[in-house]
Amino acid sequence: MKFITRNALFLLILLFAHKASAESFDPLTPSTIFIAGDSTAASYTNSAQQGWAPMFQRYFNNDNISIENHASGGKSSRTFITEGLWQKLIANVAAGDVVIIQFGHNDASPINDSRRARGTLTGIGDNNIDIQNLITNQQERVYSFGHYIRKMVEDVKAKKALPILVSLTVRNIWKNHRIERGSGQYGLWMYQLAKELDIPYIDLSNSAADELESLGKTSTNALYPKDHTHFNSEGADLHARLIVAQLKGLRPSLAQSLYSEKGKAVKGYDWTFVKLPVVANKEHRSVFFVGDSTVRNGRGDGADQQWGWGDFVYEWLDDSGINIVNRAVGGLSSRTYITQGHWQRALAMMKPGDIVLVQFGHNDSSQINDATRARGTLPGIGHERKAIENMLTGQKEVVKSYGAYLRQIIGDAKANGILPIICSPVPRKIWHENTLFIARDDESYPLWALQVARQSNTPFFDLHNLVAERYEALGREEVNALFGDARTHTNKNGAKLTAGIVAKQLAPIVGISAIPES
16 A cells, blocks of 8 residues: 555545554554643643643654644633634644544533523534524524534544544542543533544543542542642643543554653553443433444444444334443453453443343453463353463463353442343354254353353343244344354344344343334
8 A cells, every 4th residue: 555645545544434453554643633622621821720632742742743732711612613713723734634622511501691602502413593692792503512513523524634522521520439421411422423423532531530430539639629620730631641542542543653752651542443332321221231243343333244233222122211332342252351441441331220231252262372362261160260471461361261250240240239131142153054953052151151140140141042043933044144244243134133132131121111023
C-alpha cells in the first residue's frame, strides 16, 4: 500500500470505519488534535479548577504534534456552534487531523432563559422547537443534542479528518458507595451516535468512575475542591490519562512517535475499537452478557456477515423497562476475559438486582501459553493450577481450570447482589457423519458449565442442546444459511434464532414476556 498517499489512506480508513486491524494500516499521524468541549476540558489558571485538555497536552510530543484546545466553559453542544466557537475550530482542521468532541454537562440546562439559554432537546432524534431567544432576542430553532453532535461530525469528515466522541467526565456525586457514571444519558447518546456514524467512541465516564471508586470517596473529594463537577489539576490529569489509554486502543491508533515519554508510559486499553455498549438507563434493571464472539462478534456491526446472539435478545423481549448490555468480547476465554480486565469493568457497571449471563468455552480449549493469544484454561472444573511465564504478556501467571474462572465470576456477581446465569456454549455447525444430528460436546465445556452451575446453585441455560435441537429440526440446508463462516459464527438470521431461544429462557427470570416466534 506504499503507493497510496497518506490523505487517501486516511479517507479509506474513514470509509471503512476502522474495520481493519492495526497491522493493516500505517499508524495515524495527525498534525493536530483539536478539542471541542466545555469547562471540564477548558484551560484555567485557578489551582482549584483545571480542565483535562491542558493536562492531555503533556502526554504528547510537541515537536511532532500540536494540541489545540478550543473547549470553553459554560458551553453546550448548541452554544458552542451558535456562538461561533465551532466555526473557529473547524476552519483550522486539515485532512488527517483528529477532533475530540465532548459535550453534555450543560446541554441539560434550560433551553430558553435570560441567563444562558444553552440547553438542547434530549436524545439524538430530529425533533426541534422554535424560540425567541431571551438573551439574543433573535428567533432560533433549537435541536436535539444528537443534531448538534452530528453537525460537528459531518464537518470534521468533510475535512477528511477523524472525529472522536468522548463521554462525560465524572461528577463527584456518590450514592451507596458508588460514584455517578456520567450525568444523564449523554454517554449513551454519544455511544449511539458513534455507532450510527461509524466513528470512534471513548467511554471516559465508566473508566474514570472505575478509577475514582478504587481511590475511594475521601481521596476523590480531594480532586474536586471547588464543586462536584470541576476537578483540580490532579483530577484533570486522571481524566486525560484515561483518554490517552483509550486512544491507544483505536484501530488504527496514533503513532508512538506522537507521544511524549509521559504518554508512552501510559498502558493502553486495547479494546476501544470494539465500542462496547454502555448502560442505557441507570434507573432500570440491566441484563449484561459476558462471553466470546458467539455472543458479540467484533465491533457488533456484522462484519463478514457474522453476528453474536447477544445483539438481538432485546428484539424478543416484550418490554422496554430493562437495559440489555452486551459486554462480550470476541476471541476471549473465561480466563482472558478476567485477566484482561473486561469482567471487572463490566461488574463495575452493574448494580444490585441486575443479571449477568455468562457464556464461555469456545476459546478455553486454546493453547495455555503461546505468543499470540495465551488464552486456554485447564480442562474441567477442578482446583488444579499451572504456573507459567506468559509468552504474550511477559508476566508470571497462575492458570486455573475453566470451572474455577466461572466460579470466580459467579462469586463476584453474587457478592455484589447480581444474579449470574451460566450458559453452556452454543454448538458449532458440525453434523454427525451421514446423520441429521448436530455433534454434541457432552463431556467437556457444556457439561462443565452445567456442573459449575449446579454446584453453586446458579441458574443454567443449556444453549448447547437447545440450539442444537433447533438446528436438527430445521435440517442441514436451512442451518447452512444461518452461518457467516464454516461452522462457528452465525449470520444475522442465525444470531436472531439463538437470541430467541435465550430470550425465552430469560423472560420468566426477568418477569416479562418473550415475543413468540412467528
